[in-house]
Amino acid sequence: MKPARTLVLLTATALSLAACGSGGSSAPGETTLTITANAISGGKNSATADWTKNWLIPEFEKAQKAKGKIVHVLFQPNGVDDEQYKTKIALDLKSGAGADVIDLDGIWVGEFAQAGYVKPLAETAGAQVDQWEGWSQIPEAVQGLGIFEGKKYGLPQGTDGRVLYYNKTLFTKAGLPADWQPTSWQDILDAGAALKKAGVPTPLQINAGTAMGEATTMQGVLPLLAGTGLGVYDGGKWTGAAQGLKDVLGFYRQIYGGGLGDPRLQQEAQGRDKSFEQFAEGKIGVLAEGDYFWRSVIEPKAGVAPMERRDAEVGYALIPAKQPGAGVRGQDFVSMSGGAVRVLNPRSPNAALAWELLAFMHSAQATEQGLAGEARITSRTDVNDKVLSSDPMLGFVAQKVLPITAYRPGLAVYPQVSVALQEATADIVSGKSVDEAAAAYQKKLEGLVGGAANIAQ
Known part of the structure; x- marks a missing residue:
């Protein structure tokens, strides 16, 4: 099988350009996490960038503070061609750097897994992954977007049918x-x-x-x-x-x-x-x-x-x-369906907390907030039932199509x-x-x- 062009042609020069670390050091008793996506305010996927900065980060930091933890979350925006973004993420992960939580196109998951750049979620963050409440709200077929060779590598975001x-x-x-x-x-x-x-x-x-x-x-x-x-x-x-x-x-x-x-x-x-x-x-x-x-x-x-x-x-x-x-x-x-997933950086120094952030990003509240009032199909059944009630066709896809759907293999x-x-x-x-x-x-x-x-x- 031929390896991915973008994952193989990684030169020493390119590696020197990769992002270093996951966002800088934290003060004693504090933790810093980073999120990256191919989204930037005023540009590509602007709504996602705005949601991340204006709602997600403040709400997660507030929730952590209520638990007695001081957590800072940094967002690393991008606004480039998908292949450029893919190459950058591959370079980051290959060099041991990169953000803690990373957006990927679902069709890249197998390729990144085979390269060793991402690991199964439970292998990275532990048993808490399997105990997440959200799995019961994501149809098994839709979970397939983030699954490779039977293992869960990522949480699916919005999808289609x-x-x-x-x-x-x-x-x-x-x-x-x-x-x-x-x-x-x-x-x-x-x-x-x-x-x-x-x-x-x-x-x-x-x-x-x-x-x-x-x-x-x-x-x-x-x-x-x-x-x-x-x-x-x-x-x-x-x-x-x-x-x-x-x-x-x-x-x-x-x-x-x-x-x-x-x-x-x-x-x-x-x-x-x-x-x-x-x-x-x-x-x-x-x-x-x-x-x-x-x-x-x-x-x-x-x-x-x-x-x-x-x-x-x-x-x-x-x-x-x-x-x-x-x-x-x-x-x-x-x-058949497509869509994006979010994965964890297997070298995150705060993997358990990074999973908490990822799970929070895919909670019902966060998922609904990310729609910004639009009627779009999400991976969560509870959110779809609520936000698609006024559009019978999209409701049909969410209720009838997603449970029977399939995905393309995420291979190079x-x-x-x-x-x-x-x-x-x-x-x-x-x-x-x-x-x-x-x-x-x-x-x-x-x-x-x-x-x-x-x-x-």
């Missing part, structure tokens, strides 16, 4: 139910056929090809693969040209070789944006996307492709497994594997057979992950 959106007006025209919930892939294809017969220009839009980038993998390939009972990486091996992958490619072929989807749209540079516009214009019947589509794309007032009557015209449904019970963990329905080679999956769907869209596309993917995968021994068939 993938669903099928559908146009109720077009469904009525096609004689389909307004409360549609497919229970198999065949149900989706049948709906597509009915929409096509009713004259809908593009019955189904399941992202495919390389122009859609990671949206092809996250909105299309991975949920479908989960619907066959497979993950892209399971049990220490990558999924190759297995039957499940061939089933996924076969489903794509039925859509794009059967006139149910628009092959050209998948190959255009702005194809995803065009799919948003076409859905909003009533030209696409069913579209697979994340909750971002609901709250930011077709949002009636400020959306990228606003739908004035969104709440009345747009339905949403769970993504079904290939057939009932065929999904991962024996599920009838599946999804994953982005390249993702591209190979995108290329496999592009082969299908361009007219190649399932066997041809699967064989080409298998060959690429072997080159990426160190040969067939690291691939499950």
